[in-house]
């Protein structure tokens with residue numbers, strides 16, 4: 423096995439094992455997911471040797487060609503999590519201080535049952551739908567393709583018809599469920615049972631976000647772009663948009679009771695009667711405030727984080743630094759400037775220096 427394959431393997435291992443808390447993947451650093459998609463998955467290794475549970479191995483044996491999409495889905499999910507939370511106290515950072523037996527990937531947040539857990543599950547499940555569907559539409563798969571139910575449809579009177587390749591999320595949804603959703607078995611303790619139910623719900627909420635944000639694109643035909651006839655197709659939104667919706671769901675997420683009876687219920691007694699929507703993100707436990715370092719949980723705290731002095735938002739020094747104040751350093755930038763073209767043939771530039779203030783939390 424070559425080195426790239428090994429690296430790819432260790433990344434895949436870390437990623438899904440961590441996500442599913444299947445087993446510890448050894449003492450890896452916090453870097454292993456970086457660029458997971460830049461390495462090919464070693465398909466020739468065979469599914470039996472991949473670090474998957476028995477259900478996933480079965481699935482893998484049947485569909486080894488899906489492994490690149492799994493890697494890509496994971497990359498999408500992680501990247502979007504980092505991006506959506508880059509200005510927040512919890513910035514979706516992978517923890518370095520993973521204690522044995524806990525996930526080396528998202529660490530504490532993966533099993534804490536908090537809003538952050540909810541977002542991670544939703545965005546990872548959505549990422550898998552997105553990447554598998556892309557692969558279907560690209561014609562890379564025999565068992566899925568563009569949405570064929572739309573062929574020949576449309577409205578002649580309104581001057582448009584379905585054409586091109588419409589993304590069909592059904593296969594991706596199916597695969598994401600099959601790969602990620604484990605049936606709730608007899609687990610010991612109420613806590614783990616409610617956490618499992620919560621995770622399953624949030625997986626589905628992530629997938630629903632992809633389906634909900636399907637949109638229609640059209641292209642005009644006709645004499646000199648007159649748009650007399652339009653060809654339209656359904657397309658998934660960019661993963662950024664999906665991440666944005668999920669961030670919104672995170673901000674409005676619903677706390678559920680940790681006592682699970684026949685089904686999950688809202689914790690807020692006044693709202694018990696309101697059914698839980700399948701697109702809502704659910705959590706059980708309150709989040710820590712993420713302000714100060716907590717070594718045990720692998721929370722780094724916000725000390726040293728860069729903040730924005732003039733912003734009123736989460737990235738503002740006030741909120742991000744939790745009222746501790748901030749330090750200001752002057753950072754010098756040097757760049758080429760005032761470049762002139764000298765006849766003939768070179769460009770001469772000056773070196774310009776500029777100073778900017780950078781604020782970091784105390």
Ligand SMILES: *[C@@H]1O[C@H](CO)[C@@H](O)[C@H](O)[C@H]1NC(C)=O
Nearest residue numbers: 490491556557558560561562
């Ligand atoms: C489809 O397969 C080709 C060749 O294997 C690959 O380069 C491309 O990235 C794949 N596209 C998707 C969306 O999976």
Ligand SMILES: *[C@@H]1O[C@H](CO)[C@@H](O)[C@H](O)[C@H]1NC(C)=O
Nearest residue numbers: 605606607608609610611615
């Ligand atoms: C689950 O629990 C029920 C009774 O509570 C028992 O009958 C059943 O065999 C258990 N299933 C497994 C897979 O342990």
Ligand SMILES: *[C@@H]1O[C@H](CO)[C@@H](O)[C@H](O)[C@H]1NC(C)=O
Nearest residue numbers: 729730731732733734735737
């Ligand atoms: C800081 O926040 C202000 C107000 O929200 C914004 O206009 C500005 O671009 C931000 N600065 C940086 C460096 O992000």
